[in-house]
Amino acid sequence: MAAVLVSTxxxxxxxxxxxxxxxxxxSVLRNRLxxxxxxxxxxxxxxxxxxxxxxxxxxxxxxxxxxxxEGREINTIEGMAADSDLHPLQxxxxxxxxxxCGICTPGFLMAAKALLDRNPDPSETEIRYALAGNLCxxxxxxxxxxxxxxxxxxxxxxxxxxxxxxxx
Amino acid sequence: xxxxxxxxxxxxxxxxxxxxxxxxxxxxGTDLLVRMKLGHIEPDLLVxxxxxxAMSALSHSAKGTRIGAAVSGAQLGEHxxxxxxxxxxxxxxxxxxSDQVQSRCTMVGNLCNASPAADSVPALIAAGAKxxxxxxxxxxxxxxxxxxxxxxxxxxxxxxxVEAVILPPRSARSGDAYLRLTPRTEMDIAVVSAGxxxxxxxxxxxxxxxxxxxxxxxxLLVPAAxxxxxxxxxxxxxxxxxxxxxxxxxxxxxxxxxxxxxxxTVAGVLAKRAAKIAFQRAGGA
Numbered sequence: 001m002a003a004v005l006v007s008t009x010x011x012x013x014x015x016x017x018x019x020x021x022x023x024x025x026x027s028v029l030r031n032r033l034x035x036x037x038x039x040x041x042x043x044x045x046x047x048x049x050x051x052x053x054x055x056x057x058x059x060x061x062x063x064x065x066x067x068x069x070e071g072r073e074i075n076t077i078e079g080m081a082a083d084s085d086l087h088p089l090q091x092x093x094x095x096x097x098x099x100x101c102g103i104c105t106p107g108f109l110m111a112a113k114a115l116l117d118r119n120p121d122p123s124e125t126e127i128r129y130a131l132a133g134n135l136c137x138x139x140x141x142x143x144x145x146x147x148x149x150x151x152x153x154x155x156x157x158x159x160x161x162x163x164x165x166x167x168x
Numbered sequence: 169x170x171x172x173x174x175x176x177x178x179x180x181x182x183x184x185x186x187x188x189x190x191x192x193x194x195x196x197g198t199d200l201l202v203r204m205k206l207g208h209i210e211p212d213l214l215v216x217x218x219x220x221x222a223m224s225a226l227s228h229s230a231k232g233t234r235i236g237a238a239v240s241g242a243q244l245g246e247h248x249x250x251x252x253x254x255x256x257x258x259x260x261x262x263x264x265x266s267d268q269v270q271s272r273c274t275m276v277g278n279l280c281n282a283s284p285a286a287d288s289v290p291a292l293i294a295a296g297a298k299x300x301x302x303x304x305x306x307x308x309x310x311x312x313x314x315x316x317x318x319x320x321x322x323x324x325x326x327x328x329x330v331e332a333v334i335l336p337p338r339s340a341r342s343g344d345a346y347l348r349l350t351p352r353t354e355m356d357i358a359v360v361s362a363g364x365x366x367x368x369x370x371x372x373x374x375x376x377x378x379x380x381x382x383x384x385x386x387x388l389l390v391p392a393a394x395x396x397x398x399x400x401x402x403x404x405x406x407x408x409x410x411x412x413x414x415x416x417x418x419x420x421x422x423x424x425x426x427x428x429x430x431x432x433t434v435a436g437v438l439a440k441r442a443a444k445i446a447f448q449r450a451g452g453a
Binding site: 002051054059068115 | 171265
């Protein structure tokens with residue numbers, strides 16, 4: 001198997017790795033770069049546990065080849081918190097008990113963040129559709145939806161405050 | 169396995185043509201990488217087409233619409249003018265998989281994967297879409313319904329690949345719609361599906377195309393179903409004839425997702441509903 005040398009950006013850091021041409025981005029992240037936040041569930045794009053963003057779009061890293069990410073920008077769950085300050089989504093997942101075993105949580109957080117980045121005020125239906133590619137076998141989803149709703153509300157209020165301050 | 173990233177379609181065609189082992193086109197990978205993971209295929213060569221400008225291009229004008237083979241479902245859905253001109257096509261493409269899948273999946277991949285249940289294919293056939301096919305010896309334009317040859321098989325020769333989907337110029341008072349039946353509203357595969365595209369003249373249907381999915385080895389164009397509604401104002405009688413023509417065209421399989429009888433009946437029901445939506449979108453009363 002011919003190895004491919006790849007230069008990419010992960011969570012803002014320039015990163016280089018080499019991998020066989022058929023190795024998934026998920027495997028590169030976990031087994032070569034020590035970024036084990038993205039989880040391997042189904043490996044066929046059904047469960048969303050391996051969700052990361054690629055140039056800002058949410059993808060299953062199991063359905064991306066490491067070779068494909070040359071020159072692209074990847075964000076993983078490891079880049080979500082600012083040092084020890086949790087992202088509001090992370091804080092709300094804890095607050096609303098939106099996780100039990102935790103395997104699906106990194107994927108849900110990445111998918112929920114991708115949703116809120118493009119739609120700050122999603123309806124419950126929009127949230128459920130946006131998270132349909134993430135499976136959770138513990139929570140029954142309701143608590144996850146509530147956590148996302150609470151975060152959306154907080155982030156909107158923050159934005160309002162910011163724009164008011166700008167005007168003043 | 170080797171991985172190549174050509175910068176022109178011609179170069180991609182030559183790579184595919186010259187490979188002695190098995191060679192596959194990689195666009196979004198949402199079908200291909202799953203088949204590799206499951207061990208159904210072991211490619212010797214993957215040709216990634218996402219660095220070919222013509223494959224990533226998306227254009228829409230009075231002359232028609234061109235959707236490159238590497239354009240993702242998400243990118244297509246964000247193009248508001250195409251979504252307005254061809255809501256049936258865009259909705260069909262956006263029904264495929266989750267947001268994660270939409271970020272990567274392509275209509276041409278959906279077409280060339282050649283599943284009888286592919287969501288975007290009946291909508292494209294109804295729209296009268298063609299594809300630009302490039303091979304080592306040149307290019308040709310082929311109607312979408314000629315691409316799938318059976319489940320998992322296409323009519324493309326070795327070395328040929330699809331560069332783009334081409335939708336015809338959109339005439340006034342036209343509308344299209346695509347509907348599918350699935351037990352789950354998201355992340356599911358069509359048990360039956362129907363696409364309808366029509367154009368009105370003085371309130372009557374001047375031209376129409378009707379296509380069905382998941383009721384035969386490939387998606388079907390059903391000319392008899394179109395004839396059933398052309399010249400009408402889509403009255404109840406025309407709708408019944410449409411449904412009967414659709415059911416008559418079905419030759420589905422029995423499987424865990426639906427029986428022959430069920431699929432045959434539902435094909436007619438979905439075609440009626442899709443026709444009503446297309447008629448309304450065309451400005452029909």
